[in-house]
Amino acid sequence: MKKFIRGFGFAFNGLKYAYTTQLNFRVHVFAGLLAIAMGFFLQISAAEWNWVTLCIAMVLLTELLNTGIETLTDLVSPGYNKLAGHVKDVSAAAVLVTAFFALVTGCIIFLPKILALFNHAA
Template sequence: MNRFLKSFGYAFSGLGYAFKSQFNFKFHVVALLVVGLLGWYCQLSPVEWLWIIMASGMVLMAELLNTAIEVLVNLVSPDIHPKAKIIKDVAAAAVLVTAITALGIGLVIFIPKMVEYAT
């Protein structure tokens, strides 16, 4: 049980590292807070909240995996290498695709609500 509890400490340490060292992770956390406030203001339905939570979790997870991949590549290939660049670029592309998907989900949910409030 002690090892199980320690694993949470390691996970929170990883979150702290990403938040302290990665601008994009901070940006996505702030975006999540803004979306959360907007969702509260717009009184999202439970299904809409599920989509927002899923999309937000996927973006943060992609950022964390990208960070881990970047650190690992820097460890095993401290010198500039074309294949190391490809690995980092593909990991960053995964974050981009995830963020664009989350943006699409957000637009589908929030645009009708904004139109409704505007009329």
């Protein structure tokens, strides 16, 4: 049981490391919080919450993996190495793919509701 709780501590340390060292991670955390606030404000459905939370989790998950891969790359290849560059580029591309998916999903869910709100106000 003690080992299980200790594992949470290590995972929390990983979150703290990513949050404090990676600007992109902080930006994505903020974007996720914004999406949650908009979800409450625009009263999205349960199915829409599922998509929104999936997007947030996927973006943060890829950010965390990207941070881990970047850190490991710096550890094993501190100097310039073409392959190390490819590793970092591919890892960053994974974040880009999920962030783009989240952006498209956000537009599909939120845009019609925001437009309806403006039309209603006009």
